[in-house]
Amino acid sequence: MGRPYAERIALAPATLDLESRMSEAGVSGAWRRLDMALDGVDTHFDYTLIDCQPSVFHLTQMALAAAHDVVIVTEADIYSVEAAKRIYEFATQRAPRDLANPTLAVRGVVVNALTTTALQAEQRDSIRQIFGDLVWEPAIKSRTTLAEANTDMLPLTDIRTTEPRAMYELLGQSFLKAVLGSAYA
Template identity: 75%
Template sequence: MARRVALVNNKGGVGKTTTTVRLAEGLAKAGKRVLVVDMDPQGNASSMLGWFYDHGLKQPTISQAIRADTEGAAAGVIQPIGWDAPYAGRIALAPARLTLENRMAEAGVDGAWLRLDTALNGADDSFDYTLLDCPPSVFHLTQLALAAADDVVIVTEADIYAIEAAERVRDFVNVRAPKSLANPTLTIRGVVINALTTTAVQAEQRDSIRRIFGDLVWDPTIKHRTTLAEAGTDALPLTGPRTAEPRASFELLTASFLKAVPAE
C-alpha cells in the first residue's frame, strides 16, 4: 500500500506543485513507484507531467473518481505521464481539470470528505508513494486529500504571507484534522522552503521559518531558478546541463523526503 503524502499551503504561488512534481521525479529516479494525484482544478501538476486533456478521448480525471464514491474508483483514472525519460514509467498520474471544482458543491454532503480516500483504497496499492498536490486552501478539496493522507509536507516561500499560510495549515492539521477529518494519525513530516532569492529580507524570513518550524524544515532550501520554472512550463523532466543546479537540489530534497517519510 502506498504511503500518501499531501503537499499543502494555504497560499498560492509558493511552488507547491513544482515541489510535488520534482519530488515525484526524484523518487522515481531513486527507484520508487509514485502516483501523483492532482487535487487542484487548475491541473498544473497534470500539465507539468505532460498530460493534456483531449476532448475527443475524454480521459477520466480524479473528479469522476471522487464523484463515484466507490472503493478503488481511482484505478480507472490513473494514466501514464507524458515525459520521455528512463524513469517516467515509474510515475503515474490521476489528473485534474476545472471540472474538479464541481466537487466543492458536495462539501456539505454527509461523509463527502472521505470520498478521495474511498476512491484510492486499493487503487494505489502498487505504488510506494502517492503524492497529493493540493489547491491553495484548507477547504473541501484539500480536506479530501488530508482525510486520505498519512503525512503532510508544507511548502512555503520566505515571505510573511506564505509563512502565515503555512502556520494555518499546521494548526489545521494538528488541531482540526484529528476530529473534523477523523484522521488522528495525520502528521506533518516536513517543511520545504522554495524559491529563495539572495535578498536580505528573504534571508530574514527564511530564518523565521526555521525558528517557527524547527527540525521540520528540510534541507536543502530550493533557490529561485528560471530554468526550473521553464522546465515546468514546457512539461519537461529535469535533464541536461541547464537544469543541473535545480536537479541536484531536488535530488537532495528527495533524500530528505525518504528519510522523513520512509515507504511502508
Template identity: 55%
Template sequence: MATRVAIGNNKGGAKKSTLAVRLAEALAKSGKRVGVVDFDPQGNASRRLGWKDDPEAPQLTAAEAVEYSSTPPKVVYDGQAAEVWQPIGWTTPYAERIRLIPARYTLEDRATEAGMKGAWRRLAKALKGTDDALDYVLIDCPPSLGHLTQMALGAAHFALASTEPEYDSIEAAVRYRDFVAASGDDLGNSELSFLG
C-alpha cells in the first residue's frame, strides 16, 4: 500500500489542488510512483493534470470509485477503484510515474449518501490493493470538513494542510488540523496523523 496523504483546508482558494499537483510532480521527478485522487467535485487537480471530461464518452471517476453497488447489499467493494486509475495527460518523461483518479461534479452525489452504513470508509475500501504499485497517493480534498473530506481522511495515513499567508486561510487550516486531531477514531483511522 502507498503512503496516503489527504491535502485539505476548510476554505476554498487555499491552493490544495496546486499543492497536490506540484507535490505529485516533484515526487515523480525524484523517481517515485505517485497517485493523485481528485476528491473535490470541482475537478481542478484533474484538469491541471491534463484530464479532459468528455460528455460524449464519459470515463470512470472518483464518483464511481466510491459508489455503492446497485444490488443489495449496497456496498463498496474492496479494490473498486482499480478500473478508475488512469494516466495523466502530460507528455513529460516523468508523467508515466503519475496516475490519476479524476473527479467531476457528479462526485457531489456521493456526499448526499453520508448517512448510509459505512459511508466514511468507502474510499479506503475502494483503494484497497489498488495502490500497491505506488509509493504515494495524494488525495485532493474539497474545501470543507464534510463527508467527502471525511472519506479522504478515513483512507489516509497523514493529513497535510495547504494555506495562504492570510488570516482566513490560516484559520481554516487550523480548523482542518483540529478536525484531524479529533476525528481519527471516529473515522475508523486511529493512526491518522497531521503532517503540518
C-alpha cells in the first residue's frame, strides 16, 4: 500500500529533558525559547504541528508563543471541555498580549475519543454550543485499533479498516480550509 504523504512528514518527539523547562517558567522571556529554537529550522515544512497538553502551563505557553494557529483537541467530558475553554480564552485573550503573538488564531476544535454513551453525546452537543462553527467534523471515535496502531507504532495507512483514515482525511481537509481559507476551496 502506497504512502504518498509519509515521506513528507517528519516527527521530532519530545524527550524528558523538555520537562525541565517547567523550572524556567518564572524566568524573563523563557516563554519565547521554542519560538527562537524553531526560527529557520522548520522553513522547509508547510506546517509544524506542536502537540501539547490542554493546560496554560509553561510548556503550552511556549507552544502558543511559537504558533500561528491553534487547534484545540478535547474529549467529550466535563473536565476536558473546561480545559478546552481555558485554552481558547488564553489563546484569544491573553496570548496575543502576554506572549507577544498578536496574530495567533484558534482555527478549530476537534472532539476526540468519542463513545456512544448518552452523557458523551450531551457533552459533544455542549462543545458545539460553546465553540460553534469552530468544531470540526467528524468527531474522532474512541477506537482500540487507533490505540493499538499507536502502541505498535504503525501508520494509519496500515490499519485494516478504512473508517479511521477517512476521519483523519476529513479533519485534514478541515485544517486546510481553516488555515488557507478560500485559497483551499
